[in-house]
Amino acid sequence: MHATSHYPVIVLGAGPTGLTLANLLGGYGVRTLLLERNASTVDEPRAVSIDDESLRTAQSAGLIDEILPSIVQGYGVHYFSWSGREFARIEPQSTEYGYPKRNAFRQAVLAAQLCEGLDRFAHVEKRFRHELRRFEQVGDKVVLEIDHAGTPVTLSCDWLVACDGGRSGVREQLGIPLSGDTFAEKWLIVDLLDRKTPFRHTRTYCDPVRPAIRLPGPQGTVRYEFMLKEGETAEYVLDEARLRGWIREREPLDEGLPIARKVVYTFHARLAERWRDGRVLLAGDAAHLTPPFAGQGMNSGLRDATNLAWKLHAVVQGRCGPALLDTYEMERKPHAWALIEMAIRIGRYMQPKSRLEAMAAQWALKLCSLYPPARDYVLQLKFKPKPRFGEGFFVPCQAPDTAIKAGQLLPQPRVEWPGGQRRLLDEVLGPGFACLSRAGQPPDPELESWMAGMDVRRIELVAAEDDFPWPEAPERLVVRDCEGVLTRVMAEAGAQAMLVRPDRYVLAFLQGGRNDAAPLRALLDRYRA
Structure with a gap:
């Protein structure tokens, strides 16, 4: 060819x-x-x-x-029992990476x-x-x-x-x-237009008779998801009168909305x-x-x-x-x-097979809400696996108990530029590799050489409690860690600086000694062209 x-x-x-x-x-x-x-x-x-x-x-x-x-920024999930009573809410408020955790x-x-x-x-x-x-x-x-x-x-x-x-x-x-499983349960998905209700959060109905989800979206859209029972065919559940009846049971004002799409899904893991x-x-x-x-x-x-x-x-x-x-x-x-x-x-939680199973799951969530750390763990979605690598292109941490490790996605707080403007961190980092260090503490010459070879952007951080250096030096990129997040990350790692990859994962923490360059060179040599 x-x-x-x-x-x-x-x-x-x-x-x-x-x-x-x-x-x-x-x-x-x-x-x-x-x-x-x-x-x-x-x-x-x-x-x-x-x-x-x-x-x-x-x-x-x-x-x-x-x-x-x-998009609809920052929506949550409200959970309802088989009797239609709300028993839990998950509405995460933190913006660790610069944006709300859930958005429609x-x-x-x-x-x-x-x-x-x-x-x-x-x-x-x-x-x-x-x-x-x-x-x-x-x-x-x-x-x-x-x-x-x-x-x-x-x-x-x-x-x-x-x-x-x-x-x-x-x-x-x-x-x-492909390895893994295909779920036996099938779900009916119905997308509707022109919703009349302003409620912005997802409703999850943990109902053993017919588990269901209602998800409002932007521009007046709303999605329904209904779990099918064993033996129910696509032809049976796609009948418009039948599915509109199911919708009416959850929100009467949605029953007559125009249908944009209806389809039966099988889910895979x-x-x-x-x-x-x-x-x-x-x-x-x-x-x-x-x-x-x-x-x-x-x-x-x-x-x-x-x-x-x-x-x-x-x-x-x-x-x-x-x-x-x-x-x-x-x-x-x-x-x-x-x-x-x-x-x-x-999915197991949302798909109870019996009323007893549904009651057990709901009481477990209610008990969690009585203990503040457990409540915070659930409500702020801290159970979601961290974007963190076990191995790959990074220098492993010497301080393994830190909250943010090498090989983990760096938070994105706002930083302050000279003149008072505050912007999200990534606007400072630029598109390539970056080095964040304490103001006035340049890395050793060997590391400078490594950074020059990788086109690393140098950014100096002023602590939240400090002023910018004076007089200003236009050739230096200096920002203030006004929320204290980056200073805290480096302090926990016992580092004077950190290198960040273009995808915003931490490449390495730098201790400020003459041994910083050796592991970086070893890493680069492993993957050199």
Whole structure:
């Protein structure tokens, strides 16, 4: 086969994962082609919840100002018993990563925004109605045979990222199996328009007769999810009169709303056994399938894109070798599975099989609410697995008991610039690696050399209780840690500074001695081109 056009990266699939990855690669300056077999991005509601980490990724992609106005920020969940009485609320208030933890969105709107975002980059192409027929890894490239409206097209790339969904043709051609389970229970999903009630929080009905969820969304949308009983067919539950009757039982004002979509889903908890095969990588639903009960399916895919983008950039740029891409699965797979397990546990809670089981679950939550630390653990979603790696591209902590470790996502507080303006931290960090250090404490010369080789941005931190240095030095980037978060993170780690990766995970804590550079050089040597 002979390729007629070559790209450093081809992304297959214009869902949220593929679109986000293409936007991030565009921001890094990587020449990228996005291929999608359909005529446009998705025009129907699918995922409905976007979390704080994903909004931080949208910020990194330069699209947060377009996305925020079209979502419902900071919604919670109210739990109801079989008798219709509310027995618990989860309404997280913290914004550890700069945004509310739970937010409602419309996937069609987000996909359109991400797609339009690609128009900013002359070096990123998008082609719709391009369906992959087959591919072959030939030496140092991947050659793809594409069908474009009946016309064969041949393309090639250095790296192919398959974001082609749960039924990934790329995964199938590679012969990569999925491990895990498929849920026996099926659920009916009904999306409605023009809701009349202003209530913004999700209602979860832990009813053994018919477990159900009501999720209000932006622009007057609302979703219902009903668990089906054994033996109930899709034809039976999709009957409009029947499903509208179920809706009426939960909210009479929703009964007559226009239906945008109704579908029966089977849910999976499965992982691809390998996420990389040579020059082909799997991401999003192609790599993992998550039950919906924690609202983390799409968000896990966006984490994949965030992890992969800077690594592909480093490899394409020649700063690191292909071995760096092995850390993608190493870092992401355990966290993706931890979120799947959390969704399974929440699903068990939401799907009681008997009134006795429902009573036990509800009393357990009520007892938790009597003990403040346990109540805070539940209400602030602290049971959600931390975005933290066990192994990968980072220097392990010497102080393992710290709240924020190397290999963990750094919080995003606001910092103050000279002149009094306060901005989110990532606006200071920039798109690449960054070093945050105490003002007036430069690293040793050997570390300076390492940082220069990696284009590390240096940021000096003034403690919350201190003033900016005077006179000002325009050549220095100095900000005040006005919330004290970053100073506290470094103090707990016993560090004078910390290095942060482009995806905002802590690369290393620096102790301020002459031994800081050695482990960093060893890490870089391991993954050097």
